[in-house]
Amino acid sequence: MRSVFSAELESFNEIESGWRWWVKVWLPAVLAVLVIAIESTGTFSAENTSGWLRPLYEKLFGAISDPGWELLHHYIRKTGHFVGYGAVGFTFLRAWLHTLARRGVATLLAWRVKCTALAILSTLLVASCDEFHQHFLPSRTSSPLDVLLDTAGACTMCMGVWLLCWLGRQACGNTWEGQAP
DSSP: OOOTTTOOGGGGSSOOOSHHHHHHHHHHHHHHHHHHHHHTSGGGSHHHHHHHHHHHHHHHHOOOOHHHHHHHHHHHHHHHHHHHHHHHHHHHHHHHHHHHHTTOOSOHHHHHHHHHHHHHHHHHHHHHHHHHHHHTOTTOOOOHHHHHHHHHHHHHHHHHHIIIIIIHHHHTTOOOTTOOO
């Protein structure tokens, strides 16, 4: 399977078919969502993660006061949201790029924009479901701000792909905006 992050649409002429293709394309996204579902349980509540993160932190960096740990633990967890959902967004972006490459679009730019929008929307849906689920768990909290943070992680990752893989090629003299699939 060719990389969709650097390839032109014309390189997808020899498209595979069947269930193996679907597994290759969508399994990373399914696994990413499964990780989110596991982390959404009471096992990964703030109280439980603090119990093993704090000793690890103190072993590496030394003792920390209780108020200092609470603040740092909060930032560690929020960074986990941002990075984790960035990875989820990346897997969705990859899957949508492969999937929509089979259908064809007017231009390479339109294909990339549509796939990016779908990846961000898919991540937003997963984040919303995650927070809705946590609302019913007594050991977890639910916040629309977490959905916003999660979606920001996906947006950042998708925009990073745009900058590194696609806009970087344009800066090197390759034009892709007007190309047809």
